[in-house]
Amino acid sequence: MRRTQNGLGPRMRFDFALVASRLPEILQALGLTLMIWIVSLAAAALLGFLVAVGRRFGPRGLDHLLGAYVELFRGTPFLIQLFLLYFGGPYLGLSLDAIPAGVVGLSIYGAAYFSEIFRTGFEAVPRGHVEAGECVGLSRAQIVRRILLPEMTMLILPATVNMAIILLKETAVMSVITVPELTSTISAIGSEYYAFVESYSLLALCYWGLVELCGWLGRLAEARLSRYRFATS
Amino acid sequence: MTEHAIVVRRLSKRFGHTEVLHDIDLDIKQGEATCVIGPSGSGKSTLLRCLAFLEEANAGTIDVYGKPLGFSEDAAGRRARLDPASIRAVRSQIGMVFQQFNLWPHMTALGNVSEALKTVRGVPRAEAEERAMIQLRKIGLEDRAGHYPAQLSGGQQQRVAIARALALEPKIMLFDEATASLDPELTGEVLNVMRALAADGMTMVIVTHEIGFAASIGRRIVFLDKGRVLLAGTAQEVFGKPRNPRIDQFLDTYLDRGAAMLI
Numbered sequence: 001m002r003r004t005q006n007g008l009g010p011r012m013r014f015d016f017a018l019v020a021s022r023l024p025e026i027l028q029a030l031g032l033t034l035m036i037w038i039v040s041l042a043a044a045a046l047l048g049f050l051v052a053v054g055r056r057f058g059p060r061g062l063d064h065l066l067g068a069y070v071e072l073f074r075g076t077p078f079l080i081q082l083f084l085l086y087f088g089g090p091y092l093g094l095s096l097d098a099i100p101a102g103v104v105g106l107s108i109y110g111a112a113y114f115s116e117i118f119r120t121g122f123e124a125v126p127r128g129h130v131e132a133g134e135c136v137g138l139s140r141a142q143i144v145r146r147i148l149l150p151e152m153t154m155l156i157l158p159a160t161v162n163m164a165i166i167l168l169k170e171t172a173v174m175s176v177i178t179v180p181e182l183t184s185t186i187s188a189i190g191s192e193y194y195a196f197v198e199s200y201s202l203l204a205l206c207y208w209g210l211v212e213l214c215g216w217l218g219r220l221a222e223a224r225l226s227r228y229r230f231a232t233s
Numbered sequence: 234m235t236e237h238a239i240v241v242r243r244l245s246k247r248f249g250h251t252e253v254l255h256d257i258d259l260d261i262k263q264g265e266a267t268c269v270i271g272p273s274g275s276g277k278s279t280l281l282r283c284l285a286f287l288e289e290a291n292a293g294t295i296d297v298y299g300k301p302l303g304f305s306e307d308a309a310g311r312r313a314r315l316d317p318a319s320i321r322a323v324r325s326q327i328g329m330v331f332q333q334f335n336l337w338p339h340m341t342a343l344g345n346v347s348e349a350l351k352t353v354r355g356v357p358r359a360e361a362e363e364r365a366m367i368q369l370r371k372i373g374l375e376d377r378a379g380h381y382p383a384q385l386s387g388g389q390q391q392r393v394a395i396a397r398a399l400a401l402e403p404k405i406m407l408f409d410e411a412t413a414s415l416d417p418e419l420t421g422e423v424l425n426v427m428r429a430l431a432a433d434g435m436t437m438v439i440v441t442h443e444i445g446f447a448a449s450i451g452r453r454i455v456f457l458d459k460g461r462v463l464l465a466g467t468a469q470e471v472f473g474k475p476r477n478p479r480i481d482q483f484l485d486t487y488l489d490r491g492a493a494m495l496i
Contacts, residue, residue: 128335131287132394135329136349136401137321146352150339 019202022189029185030206036103036181037168037210043107044167045160048114055115056122057140066115073112079173081105086177102174102181110167117159121152154225161218165211172207182206236263236298238405238436239284244293246279253279255460257293261405266437268451270444272483276460277440281409284438285329286320297323297405328398332410334390336382342369342393343378346400354401368396372426388419392426399430406430408439444487448472456480 019026051070055063073081085094086101096104125148133143175184183203190199239261246254253276261267269277282288284295286303292312295302302323304312336345347365350356356364369375372392382390391411398406408427412420424446431437431450441447447454447468454471456464456479463479464471471480 126333126335128331128333129337132329132331132335132337132397134287135285135324135327136397137325137353138349142352146348147337151337154339 025185025189026182029180029182032099032180033168033171033182034210036099036106036171036174036179040103040106040110040171041164041167043103044110044163045114047107047111048116049118051111051115052118052122053144055119070112070115073109074116078105078109078170079176081109082173082177098174098177098179101177102171102179106167106170106174109170110163113163113166114160117156117163118152120159121156122148124155125151154222157218157222157225161215164214164218168210168214169207237261237296238263238298239438240294240296241284242294242296244280244283244290244295246276246283246288246290253460254283254290257460257462259455259462259465261436261438262453263436264434265452266431266435266439266450267453267455268447269438269440269455269457270442270447270483271457271463272486275457277457278409280457281407281438281440285327285407286324287329297326325401326404328401328403328406330391330394330398330406330408330411332413334382334387334394334414336390336394336397338382341379341381342374342385342396345382345393346397349397349401365396365400368400369393371399372396386419387415388422391415391423395423395426395430405436405438408437408441410440410442413442444484456483458483 051066055066058066082102082105085105086096086098089096089101129147129151130143133147138146171181172183174181175187178184186199186203186206190196193199237260239259241257241259241261244254244257244259245252257280259280269280271277279288283290284302289303292310294304294306300319300323301315303320304314306312336342337348340348343362343365346368347358347361350361350364351358354361366375366378369378372395374389374392374396377385377389377393382393385393395406395411411427412423415423420443424443427437427439428450439447439451449468451468454464454466454468455462456471456477458479464477471477472484476484
């Protein structure tokens with residue numbers, strides 16, 4: 001194989017034997033990425049759900065307040081939000097280590113999107129289904145739990161899988177605040193050996209693999225839920 | 234003396250600046266089927282939705298077996314919203330059937346009928362399902378218990394919706410154009426269930442376009458026009474001659490429509 005000379009240092013010699021030698025480090029980073037992703041995803045979904053419930057059932061003032069939050073966090077890049085939280089937080093008495101800051105930041109960022117997914121889900125359930133629940137005496141909480149959530153799960157599943165994928169890829173941004181996740185670890189190995197193309201290709205493959213896994217889980221869930229697939233009236 | 238199940242006094246309802254119901258007075262007698270008819274936009278459905286407390290009236294009172302529904306009003310006309318527990322207690326005596334059935338699509342027929350027994354009344358699952366099964370048997374859909382709404386015909390869905398309301402053993406049943414979204418050949422099965430209920434002495438308020446059905450089932454007919462009760466009485470009094478000219482006009486358009494369907 002022809003090797004290129006980049007003139008800045010030793011010849012590029014990133015190969016898979018090298019990857020194997022750094023495998024424990026890479027696997028650890030992969031584990032951290034997964035952990036950050038799953039925790040943030042769960043927190044974002046839960047927080048987003050609460051925001052959507054607050055906006056739908058709470059007083060008008062709360063709706064405006066939460067609406068402003070959604071606009072703000074959807075309207076600015078995650079990178080900037082994370083910088084502000086990590087570097088600006090201490091000025092406001094909020095000092096977080098890199099990993100917690102990343103998780104908190106991604107959760108709040110994702111929740112803004114999730115609240116909109118849940119809001120459209122709530123709105124997609126016909127009003128009459130809720131009224132039927134009121135008429136048989138279901139409380140508001142029971143209507144959410146027994147009617148709205150199960151009915152809309154099928155409708156919002158594709159959007160939820162999309163959001164999970166986006167959040168997974170956003171974990172890469174955490175490399176800029178020194179979280180030793182996949183991107184920061186593999187790009188550091190790449191820099192060490194001047195093997196940028198190889199390292200970033202490997203990185204892309206890792207994310208792609210995880211995204212495919214996520215998509216597969218989504219399809220599995222969709223198949224399970226469609227057991228009672230309904231032709232909406 | 235027949236006890237009044239529902240007493241409506243000076244009920245008014247506005248949507249924005251449009252007054253949909255104007256000073257409605259209405260007595261629904263215990264054990265009687267009352268049919269509410271009238272042209273589109275006359276406020277029939279709004280009246281029924283007020284009785285189900287799905288709409289909150291702007292003025293006036295609704296008493297159900299002597300207890301105010303939703304609001305109380307003193308002699309000076311000051312309205313006070315009642316506490317949720319009392320609203321729930323009064324509402325629990327009323328069952329509602331919708332034009333669009335409104336079955337929950339993620340639950341089977343049995344699930345739909347047993348849901349409120351389980352979650353609202355706290356009946357154990359096995360007993361709730363047993364009681365739901367009795368209701369399904371009554372409407373002849375025992376063999377469809379495990380079907381989801383999408384697997385049922387419109388008429389079957391509406392019958393399940395009726396069973397869902399009946400499972401809670403309400404004292405009053407409200408029907409909001411229960412057959413209006415069904416194919417003509419499917420209306421019969423639903424009307425038969427309603428006839429059987431009326432024969433059992435269920436107190437019913439039925440908003441309907443089926444004039445013939447109204448005349449045959451309704452011990453009392455209420456004709457609504459532009460948000461007011463134009464006429465209320467027996468079928469004979471409302472449809473018999475000499476007839477109120479407004480009702481003549483309504484029946485004419487109704488017959489026109491019927492004739493148009495034949496051509």
